[in-house]
Amino acid sequence: MSKLLEVKDLSIAFDTYGGEVQAVRGVTFDLDEKETLAIVGESGSGKSVTAQSLMRLVPMPPGKFAGGSIVFNEEDLVEKSDKQMEGIRGKDISMIFQDPMTSLNPTMPIGKQISEGLIKHQNMSKKAAHNRGIELLKLVGIPNPERRIDQYPHEYSGGMRQRAMIAIALACNPKILIADEPTTALDVTIQAQILDLMRDVQEETGTAIILITHDLGVVANAANRVAVMYGGKIVETGNVNEIFYNPKHPYTWGLLSSMPKIDGDDEELLAIPGSPPDLADPPKGCPFAARCPYAMKVCENHMPEYTHLSETQQTACWLLDERAPDVEAPESAMVGGTKVHE
Amino acid sequence: MNSIEEKEKLLEIKDLKKHFKLSRKQTLKAVDGISFDIYKGETFGLVGESGCGKSTAGRTIMRLYEATEGEVDFNGDNVHAKKSAKELKSFNRNMQMIFQDPYASLNPRMTVKDIIAEGIDIHGLASSKDDRLNKVHALLEIVGLNKEHGNRYPHEFSGGQRQRIGIARALAVSPQFIVADEPISALDVSIQAQVVNIMKRLQKERELTYLFIAHDLSMVKHISDRVGVMYLGKMAEVATSDDLYAEPLHPYTQALLSAVPISDPEVERTRERIIIEGDVPSPVSPPSGCRFRTRCPHAMDICANVSPEWQEHKKDHWVACHLYNE
Numbered sequence: 121m122s123k124l125l126e127v128k129d130l131s132i133a134f135d136t137y138g139g140e141v142q143a144v145r146g147v148t149f150d151l152d153e154k155e156t157l158a159i160v161g162e163s164g165s166g167k168s169v170t171a172q173s174l175m176r177l178v179p180m181p182p183g184k185f186a187g188g189s190i191v192f193n194e195e196d197l198v199e200k201s202d203k204q205m206e207g208i209r210g211k212d213i214s215m216i217f218q219d220p221m222t223s224l225n226p227t228m229p230i231g232k233q234i235s236e237g238l239i240k241h242q243n244m245s246k247k248a249a250h251n252r253g254i255e256l257l258k259l260v261g262i263p264n265p266e267r268r269i270d271q272y273p274h275e276y277s278g279g280m281r282q283r284a285m286i287a288i289a290l291a292c293n294p295k296i297l298i299a300d301e302p303t304t305a306l307d308v309t310i311q312a313q314i315l316d317l318m319r320d321v322q323e324e325t326g327t328a329i330i331l332i333t334h335d336l337g338v339v340a341n342a343a344n345r346v347a348v349m350y351g352g353k354i355v356e357t358g359n360v361n362e363i364f365y366n367p368k369h370p371y372t373w374g375l376l377s378s379m380p381k382i383d384g385d386d387e388e389l390l391a392i393p394g395s396p397p398d399l400a401d402p403p404k405g406c407p408f409a410a411r412c413p414y415a416m417k418v419c420e421n422h423m424p425e426y427t428h429l430s431e432t433q434q435t436a437c438w439l440l441d442e443r444a445p446d447v448e449a450p451e452s453a454m455v456g457g458t459k460v461h462e
Numbered sequence: 463m464n465s466i467e468e469k470e471k472l473l474e475i476k477d478l479k480k481h482f483k484l485s486r487k488q489t490l491k492a493v494d495g496i497s498f499d500i501y502k503g504e505t506f507g508l509v510g511e512s513g514c515g516k517s518t519a520g521r522t523i524m525r526l527y528e529a530t531e532g533e534v535d536f537n538g539d540n541v542h543a544k545k546s547a548k549e550l551k552s553f554n555r556n557m558q559m560i561f562q563d564p565y566a567s568l569n570p571r572m573t574v575k576d577i578i579a580e581g582i583d584i585h586g587l588a589s590s591k592d593d594r595l596n597k598v599h600a601l602l603e604i605v606g607l608n609k610e611h612g613n614r615y616p617h618e619f620s621g622g623q624r625q626r627i628g629i630a631r632a633l634a635v636s637p638q639f640i641v642a643d644e645p646i647s648a649l650d651v652s653i654q655a656q657v658v659n660i661m662k663r664l665q666k667e668r669e670l671t672y673l674f675i676a677h678d679l680s681m682v683k684h685i686s687d688r689v690g691v692m693y694l695g696k697m698a699e700v701a702t703s704d705d706l707y708a709e710p711l712h713p714y715t716q717a718l719l720s721a722v723p724i725s726d727p728e729v730e731r732t733r734e735r736i737i738i739e740g741d742v743p744s745p746v747s748p749p750s751g752c753r754f755r756t757r758c759p760h761a762m763d764i765c766a767n768v769s770p771e772w773q774e775h776k777k778d779h780w781v782a783c784h785l786y787n788e
């Protein structure tokens with residue numbers, strides 16, 4: 121069966137005063153219907169730029185495609201004109217952002233912002249779009265939708281704005297919903313509501329979700345598969361069990377180790393020393409080499425290939441080369457202690 | 463950790479209120495009568511939903527805001543009493559703040575050296591230029607940076623490094639008490655651990671007392687000796703962090719803890735959550751009686767009429783909820 125979305129070797133760079141920033145450096149992943157793929161990783165590692173490129177929302181210039189393809193519906197989105205993209209954006213692929221205020225129009229009632237897409241993409245009448253708007257607000261759990269639909273964003277609370285944005289994103293039953301840190305600005309009680317809502321909606325409509333977050337708890341809760349990014353590359357991908365219970369990349373180990381355990385005691389946290397690479401002058405070899413406790417000579421100058429550990433798990437690390445010494449994941453990276461996992 | 467009995471109170475916060483007048487008719491009660499103690503050498507964690515008044519509480523405790531009502535005693539002295547300029551200065555020296563946003567809180571036009579030395583200059587703590595520079599270098603080293611970093615500007619640093627500069631600046635005047643307002647929220651998980659470890663190490667070495675404001679509950683548990691949970695301007699519960707996580711008493715604390723996602727997929731798949739419905743009400747017109755009643759799964763008639771009393775339900779475990787009144 122062909123995939124819903126196939127991203128191959130995608131590269132995106134920005135022209136800046138400090139030189140060319142290679143934000144995304146050869147990223148490959150795919151997406152199935154109905155699944156949730158989480159993208160996690162260091163700040164500045166290229167998660168948002170990757171996601172925005174799927175909707176062609178990366179400002180160009182200063183940005184530019186430096187290679188690769190994004191195949192959706194057997195067509196390469198990289199090749200599409202802006203005009204053609206307008207027919208896809210908001211209809212087949214839509215996006216919700218961390219801060220709803222930046223994407224909601226403050227001068228337009230919420231209802232109008234929902235019906236805009238319906239009228240444009242589905243030729244709905246004003247009346248029908250209004251009614252569908254009420255349905256959508258109800259779906260995302262806004263109380264009193266008949267009254268609320270005519271209100272402006274500032275009359276909504278933070279959690280309600282986030283839900284309204286989800287309603288707008290879902291209006292045309294998109295095949296892919298991209299959520300860039302959708303709950304970061306919210307409290308855990310509201311976050312739990314939004315995650316439940318996204319799950320319900322996915323069950324009902326079959327939408328595939330790309331979820332960007334730095335919260336590994338949210339990943340464990342919501343994702344089927346995970347891609348771990350570092351320095352503009354995906355360094356490891358796998359299904360959620362593989363990433364949490366059998367990670368193979370030292371950066372994934374570092375990430376899991378630095379999380380405080382809510383039932384743990386107060387020993388020192390395991391920080392990853394150092395800071396991420398400068399993408400204006402990216403390292404030739406493994407991007408994690410400067411901070412990796414296991415780095416070998418080869419790591420500095422040669423980028424490791426992906427090793428396929430299972431049908432779903434791929435890891436780019438020289439430790440998986442047969443010539444490398446045997447290294448086990450540190451105990452601190454073991455999620456759930458000594459539990460046995462298949 | 464010492465038991466609480468042996469601990470000396472550094473701060474006593476008594477019925478502290480901070481109201482903001484929005485217009486002639488509207489008052490926003492950001493902090494509306496909170497009482498708790500902070501012991502010398504401990505980390506007191508303060509958690510709660512966005513907008514519940516954590517930052518306002520921290521700022522009012524330090525007298526960055528004048529209190530509307532109530533009292534803050536620091537070493538037995540009322541912080542909000544009338545003070546001469548000199549007395550105020552000495553207070554300021556003893557209470558420092560680390561801010562949430564390591565980008566906005568450092569002056570971009572000053573070198574790191576001068577940023578760190580600002581307090582040293584204000585309080586005249588250096589005897590000579592050399593002494594000043596030595597002090598700055600020592601501080602840089604303490605927070606894991608090196609001397610050369612002193613000549614650079616903030617934009618040349620990563621978020622984690624900037625936050626360390628903020629810590630060095632706060633430490634420069636040798637304070638006793640530091641309010642850390644979401645010091646790690648803007649940082650990467652891998653960098654958060656660096657900053658938390660430095661804060662813990664410094665606390666041991668310098669007997670610092672922290673008020674640590676955050677909304678990441680697992681980090682708060684990790685770093686805090688005791689934790690206070692706020693809701694809509696009021697304190698819902700205060701307990702040792704072990705007690706609070708093992709046996710939360712207030713329905714809001716229970717919901718909060720059950721909503722924290724845990725980074726273990728199997729646990730997440732099988733876990734029962736207490737989902738609380740609805741949004742946080744506006745602090746301009748909070749609900750009558752208990753402020754949590756509009757979302758509380760256990761709300762009773764009395765909750766709408768009577769504000770629950772702040773009481774020590776068990777030793778060192780305080781709660782405000784009618785469920786615990788006979």
Ligand SMILES: Nc1ncnc2c1ncn2[C@@H]1O[C@H](COP(=O)(O)OP(=O)(O)OP(=O)(O)O)[C@@H](O)[C@H]1O
Nearest residue numbers: 134141143162163164165166167168169170182399
């Ligand atoms: N418009 C732009 N101009 C120049 N550089 C940019 C631009 N947008 C992004 N970048 C750079 O591209 C890189 C990747 O950024 P991106 O926003 O994708 O990171 P991220 O992984 O989403 O990080 P975070 O977790 O902090 O959101 C960064 O180095 C960033 O500075």
Ligand SMILES: Nc1ncnc2c1ncn2[C@@H]1O[C@H](COP(=O)(O)OP(=O)(O)OP(=O)(O)O)[C@@H](O)[C@H]1O
Nearest residue numbers: 482490492511512513514515516517518519677745
């Ligand atoms: N200077 C001010 N003037 C008017 N209202 C204010 C002021 N500062 C804070 N508030 C209001 O007081 C309430 C409490 O705000 P505060 O910043 O203390 O919350 P918080 O718990 O720190 O939230 P967050 O987690 O989002 O930082 C909010 O409703 C806020 O809008």
Ligand code: SF4
Nearest residue numbers: 406409412419437438
């Ligand atoms: S390739 Fe080398 S430097 Fe990179 S993660 Fe693996 S061991 Fe570490």
Ligand code: SF4
Nearest residue numbers: 752755758765783784
């Ligand atoms: S006082 Fe009543 S409404 Fe408030 S938390 Fe307790 S049971 Fe719930």
Ligand SMILES: [Mg+2]
Nearest residue numbers: 167168169300
């Ligand atoms: Mg991002």
Ligand SMILES: [Mg+2]
Nearest residue numbers: 516517518643
């Ligand atoms: Mg705050």
